[in-house]
Structure formats: structure tokens, C-alpha cells
Amino acid sequence: MNLFADAFAWIVAAEQWSGTGSIPVRLGEHLLYSLLAFAVAAAIAIPIGYLIGHTGRGRAFAIGLSGAARALPSFGLILLLVIVIGVLQVRLAVIIALVLLAIPSILAGAYAGLEAVDRRTIDAARAIGMTEWQILTKVEVPLGLPLLISGLRAGLLQIVATATLASYVGLGGLGYDILQGIQLQRFDQTLGGALIVVVLAFALDALFGLLEQFGVPRGVRLNRGGRSRGQSRAIRAEQRTDTASRFAQAGAAGGGGDPA
């Protein structure tokens, strides 16, 4: 426990809260790169995921992509891009790497969300005369929102985790204190830095938990609560086995990213 006390002492020490290498600056750098990459990744992955989910074409592509991404060592990808794009453009290289790493999770979330919508609901929407665009925006997207949000959550957490490793190429961020602490054998610094990273990850995770709770349209939530208990339990069990078998077949297509 002494180590944790040392780490807290390191975190609250005055020199950690002012100047260029201070915790707020590192946190700002970390968040800036992470959110920038996240926005770009979402802008690319969501439309593609929706296209695949709506048309049903390219399923194999989406599943294959998330499978391959899981095998990709994120640290290696960052270093590879840094060397290929050029050491002078480390920032660009790292952001591209982070974007590439987050795309599969977000794409899988967008696609799986649409895939999970009951076909009968879509047929009904088509039967009452909705255009394809209306079906997508008024039926499929709202109903698929919970899975999209969990895909976004996995993507952002993967980015935040990988951005920690980006400190190795001199990009600052919260990983800096961890890596410097290892080199200097200052374990209060490594542990302090690690604790801040963990708090950031947990905070973002909690934020997405809230989003999932309140960002889902009222109709979708009402539907769940409105059923009798026995009914909803049966539906839940059905969904669970359904997901389970789909996971078995698809190799967990909607699965999240690694902690990198």
C-alpha cells in the first residue's frame, strides 16, 4: 500500500500541476489526439457500417475486418506508420494509426446494430410505404443505437489505451510519465501516471454507460419496460442465445477492441 501512497503523493505534488510537463497538459494532449482520431474514425466507419447493415452486402468484409484488427498489434502499427510516414510527422502518423485501430469496432457496432433489427419491423416499415432512406433513418438507426454506442465505446477506449503507447515516439500524453518512470526507476511516477490513465478510461467508460442509458430513444426503451416481466425475461433469454449462436458463427463480430 506504501507504493500507492507514494503514487498519490506524486500525483498531488505541486510540480505535477504547473509547467509544460504537468498532468493537465498531458491529459489535454492525450484527449486532443484521442478525440480527433475518434471523430475521424466515426465519420468513416459509421456510414460504411450502415451501408453494410442496410444492404446486407459486405457482411463477410465487416466480420473479416474485425477479426484481422484483433490480431493487429497496435503498438507495432504506430511505430510502422511513424517510420513510413516520417519521423518529422509523428503527430499525423500516430493519429492515422489511432483512426485505423478504432474503425473496426465502430464499423462492427454500426453494422451489428442494423443487423439486430427484427426483419419483420423493416418489412412493416416498407409495407406502409417508407422509402429506403426513411427506413434507415427512422427505423434502423434508432433501433440499432444501443449497439452503435457500444461499438463507439470500444473504439474510443481502444484509442485512449493505444494513445498511451504513442508516448514512446515522443508524442507526450499520459503514457509519458509511465515510460519515463520506467527508465528512471521512479515507480511513484509510473504508478501515478498509470492511475491517471485508468481514471480517464473509467470516466469515458462511465460516460458511454450513461449515453447508452439516456441516448437511446424513448420508444426503444419503453418497449423493453412495457412488457410484463415474464415476457421480457423470455425475450432476453431468446436474445442471449441468439447472440451466443451468432457469436459462435461470426467469431464475435461486434466484439470490442483490445486494451492495447
Add this chain to the structure above:
Amino acid sequence: MNWVSNNLDLVLELSLQHLRLAAIPILVGFAISVPLGWLAYRYQLTRGVLLTAAGLLYTIPSLALFMLLPALTGLSVLSEANVVIALTIYAVAILARSVADAFASVDPTVRQAATAVGYSTWQRFWTVEFPLAGPVMLAGLRVVAVSTIALVTVGILVGVQSLGYLFTNGVQRRIVEEILTGVVATMLLALLVDLLLAVLGRALMPWSRTSAGRTRLLVKEAS
């Protein structure tokens, strides 16, 4: 390709070391996850606690976990055991959930039939539920195997040798081929282990071969 042929011995040696580091978390993680996943499936109370804990642990970035663990275990940050324990924690965090899902995927009527013909709980678990949960468990295990193999590379930041050595060494010496070799070798290793597990699953669980077709049939019947 020149770099690879000149350094084939190094790449092979690192690959073996990499495989050894990944194998322990995968196997130990599975052994721990089966009882935990079963508890999560069987009891509503443990389900919430276990799955929430697993979700939170999986949220911790690996480099941070490598730093946190020594403060709890007393091991050196730079020791191999530290990295192996961290990867085992991640493996359990994913697998416990798939094991719980796997047991839930067993047809309840099959379970009731086993009880009706006189199986004890213990017998029923090993001869009916565990084998039938196998295909879904295997799917989870394959995910864990692949992501563990990818994660081992981060260990190089705390001095634990694996194919990740080619990343840091390649950056220091500015050799693109070396880093690329590390990335490709890691992915090949993951692919190889994934394939091996799939083949093993087909051999050990002949019933999983028809299950995909049967599920589809059931779905068609239901709708």
C-alpha cells in the same frame, strides 16, 4: 524480404518466446473462466458482480495494468510473470462472459431431459452442459487467443522479450522491414493459433459441425 532472410534465426527465436508468453495466459485464463463463467450464468447476483468487474478490468489500458499489478503483487514491473498475470486478467475478463453465454446457449429442454433420466448435477455438468456449451466457449477462446498474442508485444515496453522487440529495435535503427516483419509475424502467429483452435474444436466437438445448420433451421421455424 532481405531483412527477414538475414535475421530468420532471431525472428524464429522471438516467435517461440512470444508463443510461450501467450500460451500461459490463454490456458490459465480458460481454466479460471470456466468456474467463474458458470457462476455468472447460474446465479443472478454473481452475474452482475462478475461481469461488471470483468468489464472494468478490460477497460484498463495494458501499459497501465503492467504498472498497477506490481504494487499489488510485489513482483518487479520488469518481470515476465507480471506481464503474464496482466494478460491472464484480460483473458478472464473476456472469457468469463463468453463462458456464461455458452452455458446459457444450452437448450433448457436438453438440461431437463438429462435431469429426468437421473443425471446428478455433477454428471450433467460434465457430460451434457459442458460439451454442449463448447462451441460458444471455443468462439470466445479464439477471440482471447488472438488478442492475447497481439497484446504480448506491449510487454517490450517493460523489457519482456517477444516479437515486440522488432518494433522498438526497428524504430531505433529506422528499419521499416524489421517493424513490418514484427507486425506480420505477430498476425501470422495469431492466425495460426486461431486455425489450430478451430481444427481442434472440429475434431473434439463433432456436434458443432451441424449446429450452425440446425440453428438456422430453428430460426426459420420460429419466424
